[in-house]
Amino acid sequence: MADGSQVTAHRTAEVRRDTKETQIRVRVDLDGIGASTITTGIGFFDHMLDGFARHSGIDLEVETRGDLHIDMHHTVEDTGIALGLAVKQALDGFRGVRRFGAAYIPMDETLTRCALDLSNRPYLIWKVAFPRDKVGEMDTELFKEFHHAFAMNAGACVHLETLYGENSHHIAESGFKALARALRQAVELDPKTQGAAPSTKGVL
Numbered sequence: 001m002a003d004g005s006q007v008t009a010h011r012t013a014e015v016r017r018d019t020k021e022t023q024i025r026v027r028v029d030l031d032g033i034g035a036s037t038i039t040t041g042i043g044f045f046d047h048m049l050d051g052f053a054r055h056s057g058i059d060l061e062v063e064t065r066g067d068l069h070i071d072m073h074h075t076v077e078d079t080g081i082a083l084g085l086a087v088k089q090a091l092d093g094f095r096g097v098r099r100f101g102a103a104y105i106p107m108d109e110t111l112t113r114c115a116l117d118l119s120n121r122p123y124l125i126w127k128v129a130f131p132r133d134k135v136g137e138m139d140t141e142l143f144k145e146f147h148h149a150f151a152m153n154a155g156a157c158v159h160l161e162t163l164y165g166e167n168s169h170h171i172a173e174s175g176f177k178a179l180a181r182a183l184r185q186a187v188e189l190d191p192k193t194q195g196a197a198p199s200t201k202g203v204l
Contacts (some may be wrong), residue, residue: 024065027086032060039062039063055176055181073139077145077149083153084155087154101185102116107173109165109170110165111164111174112171121157122157124158147160
């Protein structure tokens with residue numbers, strides 16, 4: 001280009017996951033603007049994933065058809081698996097990223113914290129309690145299933161804790177937003193890495 005600036009290809013990936021329980025397509029663009037098209041058949045889950053995209057800055061397409069006539073478990077967990085796989089694939093060996101991210105998200109009476117390490121050593125610490133069994137039609141126990149599936153398949157060490165809160169909607173939403181903001185920092189390209197994986201090992 002005439003001004004000497006460089007155009008960097010976006011880090012994208014698409015994952016398709018088909019089982020007897022779910023059929024899923026997830027596409028991510030880590031260098032997007034947070035645009036999203038989400039269809040899972042679960043209204044509140046769609047809302048959470050839309051917020052995840054917006055606050056992570058990751059363009060996200062999710063098409064999930066699951067066995068909702070049984071319950072929502074397979075749909076939520078398998079979407080987390082596919083999303084984690086897509087993010088990991090787009091990271092391409094974790095090369096050049098900042099690796100670590102953290103965020104505190106207040107939402108009215110609720111405060112949630114997330115710390116994240118793209119270490120390729122997946123782990124989830126989950127210190128979140130809900131006063132109600134459901135938000136809308138969605139079982140609140142499924143939020144842990146999603147975050148666990150995402151962390152295990154993205155290769156991310158995720159520590160998520162609601163420090164305090166009373167409203168189950170706020171607790172769930174602040175958790176998704178905290179994960180999103182922490183991930184936004186962690187996937188950002190760091191010129192000081194010179195394209196290498198940010199580890200003394202040389203690889204992650």
